[in-house]
Amino acid sequence: MVLPIVKYPNKILRTKGKDLTFPLSPNRRKLIKDMLDTVRKAGGVGLAAPQIGQSLNLIVVNLEHQEVPAFVLINPRIKSSSRKTAEFEEGCLSIPGVFGKLKRPEKITFEAADLTGKKLVLEVDGIVAEVIQHEIDHINGVLIIDKITEYTKGEELLKGVKE
């Protein structure tokens, strides 16, 4: 089921998520499936639970167009980040029409649980690291507009918007 996406400046986008507990309830499993449906339908590369109105530490990543199968990360946390940064141009499904350049660490090591609660620790770089950092920002209440150093599109859409 495709869910409605919460738009900026809704306060839930600034609310920190809570960890999920295991085993996952049928409702939580359904929510994860719905988030995957929603990110695919929206043509997004990632989606975090606050964006569908749930303050939970839950994200999905959808890089199917890059031949990476979509996956879910539960209670994800960044353990370490490279000092070296890379510049990205990003948008956000919750801030439609707004795009800009920002810098993020090029490489991260993160931990997360899978659907069974098994913890994994992975090192990633490139677009996977970019998307995971963007989505982990969401569950910490951080948005791209906090990090953009140069808007490339839609800056005027933010004028007069108050949080």
Ligand code: NI
């Ligand atoms: Ni976003």
